[in-house]
Amino acid sequence: MDPEKSRETEVTVDDILHILGPFGKFNVLNYFLILFPVLLAGMYSSVYNFEAMDLKYRCAIPECVDQEANFTAPYLEDGSPAKCLRYAPFMNFTSNENKLNDTCAPHFFDTSTEVKCDSYIYFEEHSIVKEFNLGCQDWKRSLVGTVHNAGFFISIPLTGLISDRYGRRLALVFASVANGIFGVIRAFSLNYEMFIVLEFLEPALGGGVYTACFVLALELVGPKGRVFASLLFNTMFILGGVTVTLLSWWLQSWRYLLLVIYIPAILVFFYLWSLTESFRWLFSKGRYEEGLNVLSRCEKFNNVRVPKDHYDQVEKQAMKQRDARKCEVIATNRSTFKQLLMSPMIWKRLFTCSFLWTTSTLVYYGLSINAIELSGNSYLNYIVVIIIEAPANVCKLICLDRFGRKKVIAIAYFLTGIILINYGFIPGGNWSTAFYLGGKFFITLAYNSLYIFAAEVFPTNYRTTLLAICSTIGRIGSAVAPQTPLLSRFYEFLPTLLFGIMSALSGFLVLTLPETNNQKLPDSLKEAQDQDRKVPTDEIEKERNTDETGSGIDTKTTL
Known part of the structure; x- marks a missing residue:
């Protein structure tokens, strides 16, 4: 048989996907399931901005009943009182005996001497700044975002390892459920130290959910559906950021906010039984029958007909490619990678x-x-x-x-x-x-x-x-x-x-x-x-x- 003619008649997975259609009922259902964790990932990528949002506060003035007295602290150029500084009281008016009297008057404060605050009065309470008394400790607020993003140094390789070894679906479920568990626990943090540790663990174990979803989604469709799939992912991620902003604005409580957005992630656990595994990954692991069953279910769900010989040819090609990769592993590691490094x-x-x-x-x-x-x-x-x-x-x-x-x-x-x-x-x-x-x-x-x-x-x-x-x-x-x-x-x-x-x-x-x-x-x-x-x-x-x-x-x- 002419090899050129045989090459032209070879059937690939993309040929089957073309017959099944890029956005039939089967793919629409699976994309609906996949895009939900992507929406949640968009929320989780922005939530730390609102957990550690700065608040309105000023120095507590123990000498005054009226904490908003305008002569106890210096004022900034925009007309607001300084958050972290106050005027020092004159020494002869700080005794316990004088504190029993009225010591809250302009002449009791030395306007030439500014001192740091000992405590604070908070006029808002929707972030951890009030909860953990972080007034004038901006480095602790900014550390929240740094610790959160540092978690991705672990999650990127971890998710890739789970995805390649145990499957795209399991990687997606693991990452999403990890987000949910550590996010919910973080909502009950007792102190700043507990909060910051959980802020790191959540993305460290669950930060790869977007990648896991993206890989699975691209492997379920043919080339013509990938560009649109990418646009869907970007849109859902943006929508997640907008959603968490609106929720924070409405709830005005960082604890309630965390509970509302992280509890749904735990429900992704049920995807183990409802979400389809990537047939491409199944082929790569030699599980051809399972991979072909996925394509067969898609055929029935979309009510289309795929010639039976197409499946046989795809299985034979997958077996050939797998055998070829096994033969090339040793040679690749010894030659190509060394050339790459040089x-x-x-x-x-x-x-x-x-x-x-x-x-x-x-x-x-x-x-x-x-x-x-x-x-x-x-x-x-x-x-x-x-x-x-x-x-x-x-x-x-x-x-x-x-x-x-x-x-x-x-x-x-x-x-x-x-x-x-x-x-x-x-x-x-x-x-x-x-x-x-x-x-x-x-x-x-x-x-x-x-x-x-x-x-x-x-x-x-x-x-x-x-x-x-x-x-x-x-x-x-x-x-x-x-x-x-x-x-x-x-x-x-x-x-x-x-x-x-x-x-x-x-x-x-x-x-x-x-x-x-x-x-x-x-x-x-x-x-x-x-x-x-x-x-x-x-x-x-x-x-x-x-x-x-x-x-x-x-x-x-x-x-």
Whole structure:
């Protein structure tokens, strides 16, 4: 039989998925189940901003019954009393005998001497600041976000391990239930130390729920459904951030807020019996019958007919691929990986992508966190900054294929840098708000596009490993982001200035990477190197065909 003709008639899993349809009833049901934890993940990624939200408070003045007396503390330029300082009382009016008399008058306080507060009067109580008496301890508030994001250093590799070894469904359930359990326990924290430990454990064990959901969702549909699936995930994540903001605004209690958003995550435990496992993962583990049963159920649920021989061909291909991988493991570990480590090009791209990832997480999360500190309603500020991500995601889908990865991402970083560096020179008002939102729009565009771009510059054999390294190193940015509001103590616009400089540097670094639009994914180290040499895709394919057929035709590219 002609091998070329046989190759043309081969049936792949994607062919079966095309017959089943990308969004039949079966996939709609499973996507409905998968997107629920994604909505919850959107809430959990933002909730620490409201748990540790700053409150209105001032020094407690034991000499005064009226704690709001305007002569006991210095006033700031905006007309509000200082939170952390008060005027010292004159020494001769501090005895116990005089305290029994009326000592709350302007002439009893030394306005030339300011002292730190011993205790505080809180006028709000919706965050841990009042609960654990964190007045004027901003470092403890910002530490909450840092500890939360540090948990992802553990959850990223942990979720990947569970997903690859025990299945996508189990990884999703484990992460979501872990979120729920530690989140509910955190709602009953007795002190700050207990709270901060649980703030770390929750994302450390459950922070990978978004990744687990995303992988499972993409493996359930064919190529034509993946772009739309990505847009669905981004939309649900944004909706989660908006939802937790509205709930915090309404409940005005951090304990009630945690109970409301974390209890539903525990119910995901029942997904073990209701959610479909990835048939691709089942095939990779040699569990062909189970994988084919998943496809068969989808066929019956969607009321379509798939020829029986299609399943037989897919099973044979899966067995061949699995056997081939087993044979290549030893050779790959001994040769390819060593070559990878010895390649300056790989190290350059690894450093560049890691820096881009760090910048993206720092600026992306930093702008969201600092939005709460802006003037006006903190809840509305945060909602607007989150919603601006929606058009950025749509812009990504439109621009990346049309104008190329490199150009779009570089321009997005440059515009982020220009906008945020100039933000401090814009007078307050509508223009200032527009610049701030513009910075969030373009960093979202760059950040979300980076996922695609980075995957296209690494060779297939170690693409997942190298991306995991970039993503893990990049989490340094999200861990540092909660500390950036402290920089405003030295200069009001220092956080946005830092974000702008980092973004501009990232724009220049993007220019050092090759353009990957409309290019074949590199399957080997040589093909990845050919990207730097700008070898066209058709030349790569021609050279590959020559090597396979042994025709002897010279296919070297003239550079």
